[in-house]
Structures are given as structure tokens and as C-alpha cells.
Amino acid sequence: MTKEEKPAPFTKFPDICVRCxxxxxxxxxxxVTPRFPGPxxxxxxxxxxxxxxxxxxDDWIDLCTGCRICDTVCPAGVPISEMNLLAKAKYLDxxxxxxxxxxxxRSDLFGEIAARYSKLVNPLMKKKAxxxxxxxxxxxxxxxxxPAYEYPTFRRWFRTRQAPEGGGPVVxxxxxxxxxTNETDVGKAVVEVLEAHGLTVVVPPQRCCGIPRxxxxxxxxxxxxxxxxxxxxxxxxxxxxIVFSSTSCGLMLRHExxxxxxxxGAEELAQHLFDICEYLLRLHEVGxxxxxxxxxxIKAAYxxxxxxxxxxxxxxxxxxxxxxxxxxxxxxxxxxxxxxxLYGFKREKFAIAEEIGKDLKEAVARMKPDxxxxxxxxxxxxxxxMTGLKVLHPVQxxxxxxxxxxxxxxxxxxxxxxQACKSKNVRLVISCVRRVCLxxx
Amino acid sequence: xxxxxxxxDIAHCRRKFMDLQTEVLIIGGxxxxxxxxxxxxxxxxxxxxxxxxxxTSGASGRNQGLLHSGGRYAVNDPxxxxxxxxxxxxxxxxxxxxIEPTDGLFVSLPEDGPxxxxxxxxACGAAGIDTLPxxxxxxxxxxxxxxxxxxxxxxxxxGAIDPFTLVVENARDAESRGAHILIHTEVTDLIRxxxxxxxxxxxxxxxxxxxxxxxxxxxxxxxxxxxHILRMAGLQIGLALSKGSMLITxxxxxxxxxxxxxxPASGDIIVPNxxxxxxxxxxxRADDLEHYEVxxxxxTFLVDELSRMIPDLKGERFTRAYAGVRPLLQSEEAGDxxxxxxxxxLIDHGSCSGPEGLVTITGGxxxxxxxxxxxxxxxxxxxxxxxxxxxxxVQRLPGAGQGHTLQDRLLRLRRQAPAAxxxxxxxxxxxxxxxxxxxxxxxxxxxxxxxxxxxxLAKGTCQGGFCVxxxxxxxxxxxxxxxxxxxxxxxxxxxxxxxxxIRPVLWGTSLKxxxxxxxxxxxxxxxxxxxxxxxxxxxx
Numbered sequence: 001m002t003k004e005e006k007p008a009p010f011t012k013f014p015d016i017c018v019r020c021x022x023x024x025x026x027x028x029x030x031x032v033t034p035r036f037p038g039p040x041x042x043x044x045x046x047x048x049x050x051x052x053x054x055x056x057x058d059d060w061i062d063l064c065t066g067c068r069i070c071d072t073v074c075p076a077g078v079p080i081s082e083m084n085l086l087a088k089a090k091y092l093d094x095x096x097x098x099x100x101x102x103x104x105x106r107s108d109l110f111g112e113i114a115a116r117y118s119k120l121v122n123p124l125m126k127k128k129a130x131x132x133x134x135x136x137x138x139x140x141x142x143x144x145x146x147p148a149y150e151y152p153t154f155r156r157w158f159r160t161r162q163a164p165e166g167g168g169p170v171v172x173x174x175x176x177x178x179x180x181t182n183e184t185d186v187g188k189a190v191v192e193v194l195e196a197h198g199l200t201v202v203v204p205p206q207r208c209c210g211i212p213r214x215x216x217x218x219x220x221x222x223x224x225x226x227x228x229x230x231x232x233x234x235x236x237x238x239x240x241x242i243v244f245s246s247t248s249c250g251l252m253l254r255h256e257x258x259x260x261x262x263x264x265g266a267e268e269l270a271q272h273l274f275d276i277c278e279y280l281l282r283l284h285e286v287g288x289x290x291x292x293x294x295x296x297x298i299k300a301a302y303x304x305x306x307x308x309x310x311x312x313x314x315x316x317x318x319x320x321x322x323x324x325x326x327x328x329x330x331x332x333x334x335x336x337x338x339x340x341x342l343y344g345f346k347r348e349k350f351a352i353a354e355e356i357g358k359d360l361k362e363a364v365a366r367m368k369p370d371x372x373x374x375x376x377x378x379x380x381x382x383x384x385x386m387t388g389l390k391v392l393h394p395v396q397x398x399x400x401x402x403x404x405x406x407x408x409x410x411x412x413x414x415x416x417x418x419q420a421c422k423s424k425n426v427r428l429v430i431s432c433v434r435r436v437c438l439x440x441x
Numbered sequence: 442x443x444x445x446x447x448x449x450d451i452a453h454c455r456r457k458f459m460d461l462q463t464e465v466l467i468i469g470g471x472x473x474x475x476x477x478x479x480x481x482x483x484x485x486x487x488x489x490x491x492x493x494x495x496x497t498s499g500a501s502g503r504n505q506g507l508l509h510s511g512g513r514y515a516v517n518d519p520x521x522x523x524x525x526x527x528x529x530x531x532x533x534x535x536x537x538x539x540i541e542p543t544d545g546l547f548v549s550l551p552e553d554g555p556x557x558x559x560x561x562x563x564a565c566g567a568a569g570i571d572t573l574p575x576x577x578x579x580x581x582x583x584x585x586x587x588x589x590x591x592x593x594x595x596x597x598x599x600g601a602i603d604p605f606t607l608v609v610e611n612a613r614d615a616e617s618r619g620a621h622i623l624i625h626t627e628v629t630d631l632i633r634x635x636x637x638x639x640x641x642x643x644x645x646x647x648x649x650x651x652x653x654x655x656x657x658x659x660x661x662x663x664x665x666x667x668x669h670i671l672r673m674a675g676l677q678i679g680l681a682l683s684k685g686s687m688l689i690t691x692x693x694x695x696x697x698x699x700x701x702x703x704x705p706a707s708g709d710i711i712v713p714n715x716x717x718x719x720x721x722x723x724x725x726r727a728d729d730l731e732h733y734e735v736x737x738x739x740x741t742f743l744v745d746e747l748s749r750m751i752p753d754l755k756g757e758r759f760t761r762a763y764a765g766v767r768p769l770l771q772s773e774e775a776g777d778x779x780x781x782x783x784x785x786x787l788i789d790h791g792s793c794s795g796p797e798g799l800v801t802i803t804g805g806x807x808x809x810x811x812x813x814x815x816x817x818x819x820x821x822x823x824x825x826x827x828x829x830x831x832x833x834x835v836q837r838l839p840g841a842g843q844g845h846t847l848q849d850r851l852l853r854l855r856r857q858a859p860a861a862x863x864x865x866x867x868x869x870x871x872x873x874x875x876x877x878x879x880x881x882x883x884x885x886x887x888x889x890x891x892x893x894x895x896x897x898l899a900k901g902t903c904q905g906g907f908c909v910x911x912x913x914x915x916x917x918x919x920x921x922x923x924x925x926x927x928x929x930x931x932x933x934x935x936x937x938x939x940x941x942x943i944r945p946v947l948w949g950t951s952l953k954x955x956x957x958x959x960x961x962x963x964x965x966x967x968x969x970x971x972x973x974x975x976x977x978x979x980x981x
Contacts, residue, residue, distance in 0.1 A: 015691050015758035018954035019869070019903045041868055048692050048716045048902070049847035049871070057848040076953065 016078045017044035023070035023080060028336040029063055032355035036063040039070035043080040046087070056091035063352065064088060065340030066215055067306040068251075082260055089217035100138040101216045104342045108208035111149070111181040118149035141350035145385055147182045147377075154180045154187035158203050168198040171279075172237040174253065176246035177208050178377040186377075189399035190245050190276050196291055196402050197283055204236040211252040215341050222252075223261045230257060230265045242269075243276045245395060247308040247375045248341065250275055254311065275308070276395050277317035277375065284323065293401040295326035301369035302394065303332040303360065303383065305376035317375055317394040324401045330367065334360035339382035353382070361386045373397060390434075463489040463621070465821060466641060466656035468628050468670055470494075471501035472604060472807050474662040475611035475622075476814030476833070482618035483836060484818060484829040489654060490620065491643055493627035495891045496608045499664045501807060502894065503765025505687055505721045506714045507698060508532065508540055508600035509808045512547060512572075513705060515564035516557075521784055522568035525808050529598060531834045532811070538840050539607040543713055545599025545698030546580060548750055549592045553703040558593060561702055565597065572597055584695050586751050599698040601714045604807055605894050610838040617839070625887050631659065631673045631799070636791075638674065638798040647887055658821055661801040665730055665768040676795050678788060679771030680803065684764050685722035686735040688743055688946060691758040691902050694718040699750055708746030715897065716870065717760070720747050727766045735762040735945040759946035760904055770804040785813050787820060866915065867908040869901020874915060881919055889916075889931050890938070899935075904943055906958035909935050910966070929968075936962065 023039035024030060030038035037045075037060060046058055061084060070080040103110075114121045124130050125146040135142035152160070154175055171194060179187040191201045210225030233242060244250040254273045257266035274282070302318050321329045338356030343349050364372065364387050372383050372391045380391045420428040465481055467474045470492025481488040492498070511525030533540055549558045558574075565572045573596040580594035581587055587594075612622055623643070630642040632653060640655035661670045668677050693713045701709035712719045723739045740762060748754040770786050785805025791797030802817045815831045822829060850871040864874040880886055880895050889912070892898065898912065899905025913928040947955055962968045 012756070014902065016950055017902070018950060018957055019907055020954075020957055021907070045868055045871075046847055048869070049850055051696070051846050053696075054846050054848060057851055076950065 013078055013080075013083050014044040014047045016076050018076045020075060022073050022075060026069050026073045026335065028067060028069065028338065028356040029065055029352060033063065033352050036060050039064075039080045039084070042087075043070070043083045044078055047083055050087065055094055056087065058087070058091070061088045061091050063349070065336075065338070065343045065353075065356075067336050067340060068310040069306050069335060072306075072310050072312070079259075085214065085217065085260070086219075089219045092217040097216055097218070098139070100140060100346070101342075103138065104140075104345065105212040105216055105218065105221070107212065108177040111177055112153065115149040115151045115153050115181040118151045122148045135347060139347040140345050141347040143350060144345050145381070147178070147381060149181050150184045152184070154184040155203065157184060157188065158191065164195055166195075166198065166200065168200050170200045170202055170240055172202050172204050172233070172240045172242040174206055174209075174233070174242055174244040174249060174273075175203065176244065176249040176377075179245060183377060183380075183393075186245055186393045186396060189393065189396040190243070192399050193276075193280065193395055193402065194243070196399075197280065202237070202240070204242075205232045207232075209249040209252040211248050211256070212342055214252065214256065215343065219261065222256075223263065226252075226257045226261050226263045226266070229253070230263050230269055233269055234265050237272075239272075241272050241274055241279065243274050243279045245276045245375070245393060246377055247275065247305050247311065248378065251307040251311055275311065275313065275316060275375070277320050278313050280395075280398070281316040281320050284320070291402065293324045293398070296324055296397065296401045297326035298328070298370040299368070300327055300329040300371045300373050300397070301332050301364060301367050302329050303334065303337070303372060303374040303379055305374055305379045306336050308375050317373070320398065321373065321394055324398065327397075327401075329373070330369075332360060332363050332367065332372075334363045336360070337379040337382040337386075339378045341378050344378075344382065354386075357382055357386050364389070371397070461489065461652065461654040462640075463487055463654065463656050465489075465658045465660060466491070466654055467660045467662055468492075468641070469499070469662035469664060469666070470496045470608070470612065470622070470624060471499050471662065471664055472497075472608050472611070472810035473501075473664065473802055473805070473813050473817075474660075475608050475615060476810045477660060477662055477802070477817050478615035478620045478622065479611045479618075480811075480814045480818040480831060480833050481821070482615045482620040483832050484822065484827070486818075486821070486825075486827070486829075488615075488620050489656070490612070490615070490622045491626045491628060491641070491654070492622070492624045493646060495624050495886075495888065495894050496612055497605050497894055499666065500765045500767055501604050501608055501664070501810075503763055504604060504685075504807055505710065505712045505719050506602050506604055507710070507712045507808075508602040509806075510545060510565075510597040510599045511568055511570050512545070512561070512565055512595075512597040512599065513700060513710075515568050515570060516560055517705060518784075519564065519568050522564070522570065524784075524812060526568060526570045526598075528808050528812055529600070532602065532808075533600070535811075535834065535836065536602075536607055536610065536838045539603045539610065539838070541601040541713070541715075542598075543600050543697050545597050545700060546575070546584065546587075546594040547597060547700045547702035548580065548587060548594045549702040550588060550749060551590055551592055552749075553592075553701060555592060557704065558595065558702050562595060565595075570597055584697060584699065586694060586753065587699070588750055588752050593702075595702060596697075599700070601698065601712055602807070603715070606840065607838075609895055610840045614839055624885075624891070628670060628673075631670075631796075633674075633796060636797050638796045657798060658824075659799050660817060660821075661799065661803075662817075664803060665727075665766040667768060667801055667803040669730070671790075671801065674790070674796055674799060676790060678786075678801065678803070681769040681771045682727040682730065683767045683769050684725045684727035684733050685767055686725075686739040686743070686762060686764040687719050687721040688735075688740065688759050689761045689763070690718045690720065691760050692716065692718070694751055694754070694757065701750060708743045709750075711747060711750065716901065720744075720754075724767075730766060733764055733766065734941065735764050737945060740945050758902075758950050760902060760951065761942040762945035763942055767806075768803050785809060785816075787813075787816055789820065866911045867896075867898040867901060867905075869903055869908070870897040870899075872896050872898045872908075877912060877915060878919075881916075889935055899939070903954065903958070904939055905935065906939070906954070906961075932968065936968075 021040055027039050029036045042060055064084045068081045131142040134140040175187045194201050207228055208225055210222035213221040254270045257263045258270055304315050336356055337360050338353040344353030372389050373394045374380055383391045417429050417433055464486055465488040467477050467490040470490055474490055478488055478490045508529060509525040510529055511522035514521040562572050575594040575596055577591050616622055625646045626643045627646050628641045629644050631638050632640040638659050640653055642653050644651045661667055663670050665682055668680055671677055694711055695713055699711040707723045710721050720743050727733050788801045790799040802813055805813050811833050854873055866872050866874050866877055876896050880892055886892050899909055913932055917928055
């Protein structure tokens with residue numbers, strides 16, 4: 001271990017806590033299960049008793065979803081989730097991790113392959129027998145819908161597409177694994193919206209940010225991923241701003257690479273990292289872009305993911321969405337969707353994730369929106385799973401409301417739908433029609 | 442005094458003890474007193490112990506909780522050092538659950554020089570104390586927070602001891618062997634029968650009932666209060682009262698006891714104790730045994746002095762300051778109290794022109810409580826013509842295991858009754874409701890502070906700020922708080938005592954937390970000052 005990787009001394013953390021228990025009131029996990037004693041107890045409370053020389057015994061630590069709500073509400077500034085994460089890492093280092101955890105955190109590796117054979121993989125993953133098998137063998141809960149893979153991947157699409165003319169300022173895009181292989185449209189929307197703002201988008205070489213590894217307490221693995229990303233990003237895009245569309249990747253890049261993982265250059269990188277909505281909102285605030293939005297008169301509900309809140313930048317997506325005329329958007333008053341990334345896929349934690357999400361489900365039921373918008377792919381999966389509603393990244397809606405697209409795009413879409421009908425590509429038909437419908441008044 | 446017992450409990454007590462007569466009466470429920478009670482009952486001699494407060498209300502509950510190796514006295518007081526190491530080995534055997542065998546380091550800083558270290562190792566060898574000299578690098582690898590400028594360290598078999606459990610276990614063992622113990626019972630007078638002391642008059646401090654206890658022998662084991670009892674017989678002994686102040690940190694600073702390797706001085710020791718570390722000590726003459734405080738100067742001094750050993754000490758969070766009064770036998774040459782021997786003395790007042798039947802045992806220290814008890818009981822046996830050997834050095838104390846790590850706490854929680862599972866009264870120290878329930882069921886506690894002496898409740902970060910009201914809820918449920926002012930008065934007494942302890946170290950995060958606690962009590966609970974508040978007893 002080199003000097004840069006030396007973990008921060010966290011013996012002081014219990015001293016900063018004022019025992020006010022605000023985190024206990026906010027923690028979604030302790031709210032639904034007595035097995036987790038809450039951030040105060042599991043974090044600064046237990047820290048007083050922990051001894052580096054002794055084996056970890058507090059198995060509750062594995063129940064923390066890593067939502068970081070405790071950090072955001074703490075009035076004393078105790079890095080509770082960091083403390084929990086380090087304790088979890090020690091616990092799992094000692095206990096060992098299951099094959100499932102080993103596999104799940106490497107989704108970036110098999111994702112590319114799965115995407116390539118998505119036509120084969122996707123129907124398989126919907127099969128009851130396969131899900132049952134995954135449940136029995138890997139304890140991946142069969143009640144959870146597995147995200148479908150898409151091909152071509154975002155990366156491939158970006159490489160092969162016809163880039164528009166124009167020499168506007170350059171901005172780099174960190175898309176994240178899920179956008180690459182499972183929700184390519186989010187990536188496309190980011191690129192289109194940025195280009196509509198007169199920017200030239202580049203996609204630097206990048207790998208999984210490492211947050212799944214952090215979730216299973218694999219600090220070393222996460223640090224490895226992080227170092228590669230920092231090296232690559234700093235080398236290729238030094239001086240450029242980098243936007244991300246996944247809040248969890250963004251949190252990892254901006255907040256964990258430096259303070260938690262002590263990766264050289266992370267601080268410099270963090271200064272150039274922006275959430276896509278945060279970045280767009282800044283452009284609009286300085287009044288630069290000549291972009292106007294077309295009216296989309298639907299009722300939308302926006303959910304602010306926990307990791308977005310812990311990025312501590314307000315709710316830029318909500319402010320941006322309010323620029324879209326006719327869009328009736330309101331904030332969903334709920335704390336956490338409960339999925340916690342890979343957490344909610346694990347059989348032993350499925351019930352907890354579901355119970356946490358109930359608040360959100362009920363809030364949505366009260367609001368009766370046509371569409372739900374949220375920045376995090378995990379939240380989107382969970383909300384789709386719970387409500388069955390259409391859930392998009394805010395940037396996808398922004399893309400759809402870009403003025404220049406308008407009716408021309410509808411025509412284009414309908415034309416594509418017609419072609420798709422001929423070629424009997426049902427999925428493309430549905431997707432085109434769905435998008436056309438979005439533009440309808 | 443504030444009650445947490447019902448009248449029925451006391452009536453029961455009184456019925457049992459109305460007609461009180463015993464062979465040996467012990468005054469003082471500290472380590473020495475309860476040690477004597479245990480020794481007597483192990484030798485089959487009937488005895489009764491009276492204590493004006495709760496166990497460990499005096500120096501027994503207000504010390505550093507250090508299991509001396511004797512190293513500290515090796516150079517200046519070899520006899521005390523030998524006593525210490527002998528008792529150290531005995532206590533590890535008979536009370537393993539009260540002891541953390543942490544070992545200790547005597548750390549030499551550049552200003553301490555290598556000469557004292559050499560002397561120290563030699564003197565320890567002469568006293569039979571095992572030493573292991575460590576290089577600076579070795580010492581730092583064991584205790585990374587030590588001053589990196591250290592020139593060396595010596596490891597000795599120091600440790601931490603939980604005096605509360607030790608004393609309560611001694612008392613419990615004595616009781617189970619036939620001894621009687623009355624806490625919150627104050628001696629008001631000695632009864633004379635000609636040249637003999639025939640017993641004492643006592644007053645129950647909670648019910649104010651007065652009664653007499655007849656006894657053949659009266660043992661004055663009141664430590665710093667020895668002269669207070671002796672004055673009733675017109676006697677006095679030379680006793681210097683030396684106040685020692687200590688600070689408690691929020692977390693453990695070290696895994697080992699850290700001493701400065703220089704002649705004993707103030708502010709040169711850090712003892713890890715359960716979840717916390719205790720920094721000590723000062724030495725100032727005390728005039729008033731009932732009212733003494735830790736002064737800001739002492740706090741500054743301790744932090745300054747000890748930050749030589751642990752440089753980042755100043756950023757540490759402190760949770761409490763407390764002081765105890767050492768009863769030191771006055772030597773002829775007056776001077777620094779630290780030069781007075783920590784030895785003890787047993788005075789048979791009958792043989793030095795005082796009344797017969799009165800024995801005073803004082804001086805000494807927690808480490809030698811068992812030896813003091815043994816010598817006292819040996820003397821009583823000899824005068825009674827009995828020939829029963831002492832067995833306190835081989836008979837183990839009863840009691841469950843203790844431990845300061847998360848593992849120990851969680852295992853203990855897991856052992857609790859299923860009904861009480863999950864309910865934790867004090868979350869700083871993980872004290873479950875069941876632990877307090879068990880103490881209440883035993884029926885021996887009469888005050889809130891009595892409960893606090895028997896658990897680690899309110900000994901954590903918040904010092905009871907967030908848990909004592911939960912405890913009061915429990916007391917109310919058990920109808921233990923419904924007399925004489927009730928919960929409100931108990932709460933106020935507790936808060937006054939708590940304030941006394943935290944005020945000297947109130948800065949930084951502690952101060953922020955205190956603002957919050959103040960607004961909870963004043964704002965939410967509408968607790969007002971104004972009504973007279975009775976002081977509670979009790980230690981830190």
C-alpha cells in the first residue's frame with residue numbers, strides 16, 4: 001500500500017457526533033428493520049467499541065444500503081456512511097464475499113457480451129425458470145426484474161454515428177456502465193442535448209466507476225477502478241469539463257475517489273465533474289444557450305435520488321424541467337427508493353428494499369403522474385418495478401422537448417415506425433410510437 | 442437524598458434489622474470495607490457493613506481504575522511496589538472479569554532522559570516486576586499515537602480494573618456468605634460501654650430513621666473520612682487528604698496504560714478503561730471532603746502535560762472530569778504529597794490509649810484493598826482467638842464476564858431475555874433495559890446513582906443526557922420513583938451531578954451537544970431550575 005492509499009484515520013469520527021439522532025430518524029433501513037440499529041448506533045456509536053485488532057462482529061453493517069442520507073442530514077458533519085463503509089469492508093474482508101457478489105460487481109465486464117447477445121439474453125432473463133435458477137444458485141431474488149440489455153451499446157453508437165458539424169466548445173461525457181449497455185437512450189439524449197446547446201461531445205476512454213465494488217466493501221477493487229479512470233480522464237480530458245448522467249457514478253467520481261479512496265489527481269478531477277443537469281442549468285443561468293424548449297403538456301413527477309442529494313448541489317434537474325413549458329412537474333416527497341444499487345437484487349435484502357420503497361410508491365400513487373423522472377438508473381429500475389409507470393432520465397425528456405426537433409422529429413419517428421413495421425421489428429415500432437405520443441399535446 | 446425505592450422495601454429492611462447486633466461492624470462501603478466483609482464472611486465471622494452513600498462513593502469509585510504493576514512505585518517506594526505486584530497477580534486470579542490485562546508502557550521522552558529508565562528497570566527487577574524494554578519503533582508500533590520523539594519504553598504488567606464491579610462483587614459475595622450490608626446508612630455516633638466501643642448509632646439517609654447497632658468490634662474503613670468517625674471518639678490520626686483530578690476521553694486513546702518514565706508527578710498517566718481512557722492525575726490538598734471540584738487550571742494542566750506523551754491529545758473529545766480524595770498517611774516531614782508512602786496502616790485504638798474494640802484501617806490504595814482486608818481480619822481473628830486462615834487470595838469472586846469491545850457487548854446483548862431484546866436504554870454504552878431490570882429485581886438499589894454504579898449507563902459520550910429519561914421511564918413503570926418528588930427530582934439531582942462532571946471539559950463538540958441537551962431538557966421537558974435540588978452521590 002502506498003502512501004496515497006492510506007485510509008483516513010476515522011478514530012475521531014465518534015467524537016464529532018453530538019448524538020442528536022437526526023440520522024436515526026432519516027435512515028431508511030432502520031425505519032423498516034430492527035436488524036439495523038441505525039446510523040448513529042452502527043456508525044459513531046459502534047466505532048467507540050471497535051478495535052482494529054479484533055474481528056468484526058456487527059453483522060448488521062452489511063445491511064447499510066449506502067444511500068448516504070445519514071451524511072446529508074447530519075448537523076455535525078460526521079461522515080457516517082464512510083465509517084459504515086470502512087466497517088463493512090473490514091467485516092466482508094474477514095468473512096469473505098459470495099460468488100454472487102463477485103459476479104455482480106463485474107457487471108461491466110459481462111455487460112458488453114450480454115449486450116452483444118441481447119436478443120438471446122433478454123428473453124432468457126425474463127424466463128421464470130432462469131430467474132428461479134438465479135435465485136436458487138446465486139440468491140438473486142427472482143421477484144426482481146433484471147434489466148434488459150441493448151445493442152448497439154452506447155459506446156458503439158457514439159463511435160459509429162455521424163457526428164454533427166460544428167466546432168463548439170468541447171465537453172467530455174462519462175456515461176457509466178448501465179447507460180452503455182442497458183439504457184443507451186440516456187446516453188444518446190445527453191449527447192443530443194449537449195449538442196443542441198452548441199457543444200461538441202467527446203467520450204474519453206473509461207471503465208466502471210467502481211461503486212458496485214464499494215457496495216460490497218471491496219475498497220481495493222474500487223480503488224483499482226478509480227485509479228484507471230482518474231489516469232485516463234486526466235490524461236485525455238485535462239482542462240475539459242466532464243459531465244455524468246448517472247448520479248451514483250458521479251458521486252463515486254466526485255466524492256469517493258478523493259476523500260475515501262485517496263486517489264492521486266482525484267481532487268483535480270472533481271473540480272471538472274458536473275452532473276448533466278447541473279451543467280445544463282449553469283449554461284441556462286449564464287444565459288448562453290439559444291435553446292428553447294417546446295411545450296410538453298404532461299404531468300410528471302420528479303424523484304431526487306439519495307446519491308444526487310449527497311452530491312450537495314440542490315435539485316438542478318427539477319429546475320431545468322421547470323424550463324419546459326407546459327410540463328407540470330412536481331417533486332416526489334419520499335426519501336429513498338430502497339434499491340440501493342445491487343442491494344435490492346440480493347434475496348436476503350429484497351424485502352428490506354421493497355419495504356423502504358413503499359413510501360415512494362404511495363407518494364406516486366397519490367400524485368398520479370403520467371411519467372416519472374429521476375437521475376439514477378437504480379431508482380428508475382425500482383420505480384418501474386414498483387409502479388409500472390414510464391420512468392425516464394430528466395435529460396431524455398429535455399431531449400424530447402428540444403424545439404428544433406418538434407414535428408420534424410415526429411415525422412421522422414413515424415417514418416421509422418413505418419419502416420419497422422415492414423421489417424416486423426415490434427420493439428422499434430413500440431419505441432417510436434411511444435416517443436411520438438410523448439410529443440402529442 | 443432522593444429515593445428510588447418503595448416504602449415497602451425499606452420497611453422490609455427495617456423489619457430485618459430492627460434488632461441489630463453483630464460481631465464485627467464495618468463502617469465504609471469502599472473496596473477496603475467490602476473486602477473486609479468478604480474476608481470475615483469467608484472465615485465465618487458474622488459482620489455488618491454500613492455505608493453512608495452507595496458502594497464506591499469515596500476514593501474506591503473515584504480513581505483511575507489502574508491495575509498497578511507496582512512499576513510506578515518501584516524506584517521511590519519499593520515496599521509498595523512489591524505489594525502491588527503481588528496483589529496484581531492475585532487480582533488477575535480472583536477477579537478476572539473486573540480486569541483488562543492491557544499491560545502498560547513506561548514511556549521515556551527526551552526530557553526524561555535514559556538514566557531514570559535504567560534505574561526504573563533495575564528497581565522493577567528488585568521488586569519482582571517483569572519488564573520488557575522496547576525500542577521507540579517497537580513502542581510506536583504498539584501505540585501509534587505516542588509521541589514519535591520518545592527515546593524508549595518499558596513494558597510492565599499494568600492493567601485496567603473496574604472498581605465498581607470489584608466492590609459490588611465483593612459485597613455480593615459477602616452477602617451470599619451471611620454478611621449484612623446497609624447502604625445509605627450513616628454512622629451518627631459511637632456507643633461507648635466503659636472503655637469499649639459497644640456499637641454505633643446510625644441513621645438511614647433516605648428514611649431518616651435512626652437506630653443502633655451493637656457490635657463487639659467496630660472497624661473504621663472510611664478512607665478519607667477516617668477522622669470524621671474518630672472524632673466521635675475524641676480521636677484523630679495524621680491523615681493528609683490529597684485531591685486527584687482526572688479527565689475521561691470519549692474513546693480509548695491507547696490499548697495499553699501509558700506512564701511517563703520519570704519520578705512520579707502530576708499528569709503523567711493515561712489508563713484505557715472499557716470504551717474510554719482516563720487521564721490523570723493531579724495532587725492538591727483537599728480541605729472539604731464533601732465539596733471539591735476539578736478546576737480549569739487542573740484541566741489545562743492535565744491536557745498540556747499529557748499531550749507531551751500523546752501529541753494530538755488536544756483535539757480529543759473529553760466527556761467528563763472528576764476528582765477523588767486520597768487518604769494519605771501523614772509522614773513527619775511535610776512536603777509534596779506524592780512523596781508520602783502509599784502504604785496503609787492498621788490502628789488498634791485500644792492499644793494506643795483509645796477505646797477498645799475500635800480499629801481503623803486507612804491509607805493504602807485500591808490495589809492493596811485485599812491485603813488491607815486480610816491484615817485487618819487477621820488482627821481481629823487473633824484478638825478473638827480464632828485461627829482461620831485467609832482465603833480471599835484464592836477464592837474467586839462471583840460475577841459475569843465484562844469486556845469493552847463490540848463483540849463483548851453484542852454477546853452480552855444476545856444473552857439477554859428475548860422479551861428485552863432490541864431495547865437499549867443507553868445507546869452510547871449499549872446497556873440493555875434488561876440489565877437495569879435485573880438490578881432493580883435484586884432490590885438492593887435505593888437511588889438513581891446506585892443504578893449508575895452498577896452498569897455503564899450514562900458513562901458514554903452523552904453522559905446520560907439522552908438516556909437517563911429513558912431510565913426514569915423504566916423506574917416509573919416499576920413504581921420505583923413515586924415517592925418524595927418523583928422522577929422530576931431524581932432527574933434534577935442527576936443533572937446537577939452530571940453538570941458538575943462535564944462543566945470542566947465543556948468545549949468543542951461536547952459544548953455543541955450540551956446546547957442540544959439543554960434545549961431538550963428545558964425546551965421539550967420544560968425542566969426549570971428553582972426548586973431546591975438535592976445533591977446526588979456518585980462517581981464518574
